[in-house]
Amino acid sequence: MYRVRFLVEGHAREFFPGGRHSYDLELPGPATVREMIRHIGASPDLVMSVFVKGRLMDKDSVPPDGAEVVLVTPPAGG
């Protein structure tokens, strides 16, 4: 199995299913971040940035098995 934990940050977390801080995913095989966001029932468009081990990643990248993936939703400021 391929396992990933999503940690969701920012105000738009409220629009993720259940508005949860974290989601544990178990999939048959590797998947892109974009595919996995859809898998939990959220829109990839709600995610501004993706970080794995502190590094900025593309939504179309595939995190390593067991990764903790931080999804940052958009801010409004400036």
Place this chain on the structure above:
Amino acid sequence: MSETVKGGYAGQILRVDLTAGTHRVQPLPADWPVKYIGGRGFVARLLYEEVAPGVDPLGPENKLVMAAGPLSGVLLPGCGKTHFGAKSPTTGGYGDSNIGGHLSPELKQAGYDVLVLEGQAKEPCILVIDDDSVKLLPAGDLWGKGCYEAEETLKKRYGEDFQVALIGPAGENLVKFACISHDFGRQAGRTGVGAVMGSKRVKAIVIRGTKTIPLADPQGVYAMGKQMYESCFSKPGFKKWTPYGTAEVVDWVNEIGAFPTRNFKTSYFPEYKQINGVRLREDIRQTDKGCMGCPIPCGKYSKARSSMGEAMVEGPEYETIALLGGNCCLGNIHDVAYANYICDELGLDSISGGNVAAFAIECFEKGLLTEEQVGMALSFGDLKSVVHLLKLIAHRDGVGDMLAEGVKTASERIGHDSAKFAIHVKGLEWTGYESRYSPSQMLSYITADIGAHHNRSWAITYDVAVGRDTLEGKAAKVVELQHTRPLFDCLGICRLQWVEIGFDLNWYETIFPKITGLNRTWQELLHVSERVWNLTRAFSARHVPGWGRGLDRPPARFLEEPIPDGPAKGKLITESQMNELLDEYYRLRGWNDNGLPTKERLVALGLADVAADLWG
């Protein structure tokens, strides 16, 4: 049963009569903390009571108000917020602007929750407040100086423990979108508060306070404040968000097709990856910079190396990148940062500045402005064009005198079809979210109490979450956000900890009684925010003929021209869709069909005096 305020407030208003050169201190009205909380609430109430319809926004009878909230200056995440307000020279209605930094903590420690500038000085002056000592001194050669130079001079003169709010040449010359600057790069940028300060001939307000801010439960505040910081530090987004600040959102706004581009002609800028948060971080950032008590500093000090020269600048923030970058088609982060520096030094709001520059360039392209009028050939993507226009505007030089009035007035004078692409609501230029494919964000802009500003309700993620083609539920979300977001401006605290890293709102409900001694649920605090929202609507309705449905509308470009390219290609909000949104919005607010608060609604909100003024 009456309640006693036990802390959070200095308890006094400082009034400075610039005409007479005197000042006086009065107690804060006893019911204000309960009915209006602070900050934006105090500004709104004071202006409503003391600035009558018909008053010239740039005349001596207007008042410039600076106010702190009960959480301002109390060591909590984001406690450095200050609210400025006045009758707006930009819209003619209620105007205000929020600023980060260190001003309100200093004001409260000097013993005042509110500072009111009244009248008009005969000669340019500076106001120096040092606890109980209040002095008006000649501005001397500071008048005419840029914001950076003038603030540095004042810091050297008075010391680092004094905080400075000041205007640049744009404010002195009454440019309608002049800002009030502070801390070398922070601005209260919107609604022309800098022009009001300039009209009063006040170059700078210099403040130091050494007193203690009273707290209802000091031990409780300390313990909870510590927990709030620890909560911030423990958020996974904490370390991720700070490096890029607000500029991080540039990519996302382009990917969803909402980035102001080419004077809002379109909503996608092909060169956006050259002006995003990564470019800011890797190419120009020197260090991070935060406001008082901020654990997630969004400010970035940067060094621009542009084709027109080098400059140190705080920023650029997202809004500046959107309006000076995408909207003027500057596709290089150094160029955007340099244009940002020019705005900051001149004391111009970079949001309106970017709008007006883009509007002028489009006018030039269409032959509505000539090279002879402007002094050079203008083009999108050209830093020299943008800088040239900003300098003309700040000094009201030539065509800059007309452009200094903002796009609404400029389009009325230029005529032809220029009103169609003068991007504003009620005279205030649009901020960084193109909204033809975002109904709730469009509604947010056209109903915002100060004109086209995003900070009242930033609803675009809601559109993305529930569907951008549907109108259902959009009005309700906008009403909810218009109460939630401005509440932070009443409390006197930054909302970015909530918006950016998901800080829980119940912290504020819990800390509020420990500071003030007043027990309030979040819903009760939101009720106050609704009261203030109706108060500012009533203010503007009394001051501006036609304020209501007739002015709650976007520029014609957004109703008539589908987005020509990018991810939102072909999208548009129609007149009937806009009216459907407004109908539902007014109904939810308890307003009449013309968008004015009804007598019953105002009375229910505890504003019987306002109801009497509006309806007899």
